[in-house]
Amino acid sequence: MKELIYELEKKHFHRCNDIVNRGVNIEGKAIVAGINPGRIFVDNIDKPRSAVIWQGNLDGFIFVGDSKSASFNKEIKQYIEKVIIPQAKELGMRWFECISDHPSWYLTFEEEIFNGRNLETWNQFVYxxxxxxxxxxxxxxxxxxxxxxxxxxxxxxxxxxxxxxxxxxxxxxxxxxxxxxxxxxxxxxxxxxxxxxxxxxxxxxxxxxxxxxxxxxxxxxxxxxxxxxxxxxxxxxxxxxxxxxxxxxxxxxxxxxxxxxxxxxxxxxxxxxxxxx
The missing domain is CATH 3.40.630.30 (Gcn5-related N-acetyltransferase (GNAT))
Incomplete structure (x- = not known):
């Protein structure tokens, strides 16, 4: 079966420059730039439109790019369940925490990717x-x-x-x-x-x-x-x-x-x- 979610090698992180630079938070940009450690999962290995960035400090996940891609949202939901959550548990993580580069992801989290889960939210301030x-x-x-x-x-x-x-x-x-x-x-x-x-x-x-x-x-x-x-x-x-x-x-x-x-x-x-x- 053809893979639909791909993990990028670090040398290819730059392929996410276009989508990560749309956001205002610096964490995802720092990881894509190779300054801070992390992992990146994308919908297209050559020209990503949507991606999830796993922060290297295990502090959570950042969703970037097109929040309305039905195919990505469906596939990343399964990938999180089958691949990421088991790995996170092995690393001792007790919570799945995520943010995004745009408010349009909020509805996608609630109605598509994490629907059916007991989701909690919090607010973050940047100064x-x-x-x-x-x-x-x-x-x-x-x-x-x-x-x-x-x-x-x-x-x-x-x-x-x-x-x-x-x-x-x-x-x-x-x-x-x-x-x-x-x-x-x-x-x-x-x-x-x-x-x-x-x-x-x-x-x-x-x-x-x-x-x-x-x-x-x-x-x-x-x-x-x-x-x-x-x-x-x-x-x-x-x-x-x-x-x-x-x-x-x-x-x-x-x-x-x-x-x-x-x-x-x-x-x-x-x-x-x-x-x-």
């Missing part, structure tokens, strides 16, 4: 920051016991930091290797008693846009540490002509609050879908 808006923002003061440090190769090789695993794990969540991260991304962390307590780093990168990922250890939250790390990140962005890009769930109130305090403005929102595996 960007301009140098002019950032100029008037004051960097919050933090106690002297905390220090800001840029994430470097030397830092990862240091033996005086007790929990380097936190940064190493964060890097491998988004990047194929540490070298890929240092070549295409950047990051800052907050140290306390030789412990990393907050991290701000590039999660995805597309051209000069750096998608921000932040994490602060629970007991250190509420001390403005994340804000401080983000300030260092943003300043480095503007020095190098980069655009900082912030993407978070609507219900992640602390993340939204930090973004706004630093001067980020909401650019757009989009919907995500999920169901339990």
């Amino acid at each position: 960007t920051l301009s140098p002019i808006e950032y100029e008037s923002v004051r960097v919050p003061e933090i106690d002297r016991e905390y220090t800001v440090q840029k994430i470097t190769i030397d830092m990862l090789n240091a033996n005086n930091i007790n929990n380097l695993k936190l940064v190493e794990t964060k890097i491998m969540e988004f990047w194929g290797s540490a070298n890929d991260f240092f070549e295409n991304g950047m990051g800052y962390c907050i140290l306390h008693d030789n412990h990393i307590v907050s991290v701000c780093m590039t999660g995805f990168r597309y051209k000069n846009i750096h998608g921000i990922d932040i994490e602060t250890i629970g007991s250190y939250q509420g001390k403005k540490l994340a804000q401080n790390a983000v300030h260092s990140f943003v300043e480095n962005c503007f020095i190098n002509g980069f655009i900082p890009y912030w993407d978070c769930m609507e219900v992640n109130y602390p993340s939204n609050a930090v973004a706004k305090r630093i001067g980020f403005k909401k650019e757009f929102s989009y919907k995500g879908y999920e169901f339990e595996l």
